[in-house]
Amino acid sequence: MDKNALYYQDHYVKAFDAEVTSCTAADGKYLVELSVHGFYPEGGGQDADHGSIGEAAVLDVQEVPVTDPASGEKQRDVRGNVVVRVLHTVDRALTVGETYHCVIDWARRMRNSRNHSGEHIVSGLVHRHYGYHNVGFHMSEVMTIDFDGPLSWEQLMLIEQEANAVVLEDRCVRAIWPTPEELEVIDYRSKKPLSGDVRIVDLGGADLCACCGTHVLSTGEIGPIKILSVLGHKGGVRLELFCGDDALQDAARKHEQVVEISRLLNVAPSDIVDALKTYMADSFRKDRRIAALNTRYYELKAQSLQEETGVLIDFEEGMNAVEVRKCCDYFMKHTKASVVGVFCRKDEGDTDGAAPVEDIASYSYVIGSTNVDVRAQAKAFNALVNGRGGGQKEMIQGSLQASEEKIQDAMNRIFGDEF
Ligand SMILES: [Zn+2]
Incomplete structure (x- = not known):
């Protein structure tokens, strides 16, 4: 220094x-x-x-x-x-x-000085009210401060309020180089024992700390101080915060998102949380209704196929991976088939990047059996249908690219000989 x-x-x-x-x-x-x-x-x-x-x-x-x-x-x-x-x-x-x-580069220096000075105020206030120490401090896209004790969000919001009051009062920031004798009687914050010249920075009474960094000259220059998050960290907490321009830009970005969400939900920005809760509850009810209808569909389809024996091949559309598996499970339990294969054609645009060729399409699949080890045949099956996947001996799943005809042929060749 x-x-x-x-x-x-x-x-x-x-x-x-x-x-x-x-x-x-x-x-x-x-x-x-x-x-x-x-x-x-x-x-x-x-x-x-x-x-x-x-x-x-x-x-x-x-x-x-x-x-x-x-x-x-x-x-x-x-x-x-x-x-x-x-x-x-x-x-x-x-x-x-x-x-x-x-x-x-003055914009960079001022950003660092604002963040650094804001960090002092927050650290000084946390130390004063709770006695915790700033044990880590990093500046990058977002500034982080680590404290060696627990702090709740509510406690931090009070700290944030007090820190911003110090900013609005535009108090003077001073740095002094006390003699060793003077330093003896100053009650300052420091992370480690110091030797040589010590620089003490006074953030308008909000913090008194040994520091070698650059600071603003008055707290008003810091601009808004906004704590963004708090997470448990090594027995204490880690805060993320923004000061000055960074806080304003973050607020502007979030405001734009709120406006966009309110437009999508067609409600006033002040009502988006309630509107979203209603929307999510409604969506949850729909999901349950769809699941019930799907189950009814598997039951009815299984009934219509209950006399099927040997290899049962079923083609579906619009199901997700869980639904394909459930469907296969129903057919295994409610038909006489020894091996069941359910193949669900993937939506257009979901073809794993492959260009559509004639009747070749992408499918997710589940093949199951109650009495045959289907896993043992997975490799041979995948090789015939440009597929990949595997699983347990009772059930395998994966994806493939082939025509319906090719899938039927592969199913009969691989699993038909078993009976
Ligand atoms: Zn400092």
Whole structure:
């Protein structure tokens, strides 16, 4: 951590000039060191800055500790700080000794600063009210925070409300570098024991925390803070949350979905939950009615086939896999057939990508028997009808592509000889 870095001196330095002090080729890219540290390196859960150095794009920034060649241990300065090199990964070579104009990707920096500052407020409030610690923090598409204790959704909604009140009050955010003596008496939040210079960040009284990240200057800049979810995680919880633009964009996306659902259900947006419950109950009733009608259909069809013996071949349409199996089961129980095959032609557009050829179609199938091991013949049957599938000795199921004639022929050839 470089106390003199520009982002610590002034949060709002968007561009600066710096001399390139080293440039090394690495994996098709270049690692560059600068005389001035203005790009924030990855650290404290916060992503690295991006931007440009002259014409070169900055793709990553990392702090790398300098180790003692003799002992292999990290070097420290007189104040106990680990000595680091700040390596900027860039996409083209830069000239050592030359001064370049450096520009920080400001939208990215501000997004990180907003998220980071919002995370402080939520973590500070959780710590104050429940005593839990922030034990993990990640920023990517969505920000996550891990706490070492349980929190309910209701508790988190109160935290969210309080956090947004801190935002609306637009309180000042300050960072100080206390002396070791001053630090002794400050009651701050920190994940680990610290050595060397310590930077304490005060989020307008909502949080007091040791932190090396970049922050906004007043809480109003964070914008809305929205907790999205909470899940149990390693004995505590993991929250997902958005701050600022991310929260607004998420709200806009969800609003569009609500409007679309209300249009589909033909009700006002405020009524979609009740309308959906009614719709689902209705759909459930229909499913039960369809299942009852299907059962009646299997019964009636089984009755009409009850005198069938030997190999019974039945072609159906519009059944799902469960219905095909039930149908086969009925025929096995209520006819005299030794082997039953039920073949259900798949709907158009459900042909496993194969182009329709004359009377060849895709079928799902179930073949069952009460006294013959059908599994033993599955491979031979599949080979004749371009099929795949298997199962138990009483029943096999799968899919195939063939004509009705070919299926009948295969059934009789494979299973007809058994009797
Ligand atoms: Zn911070």
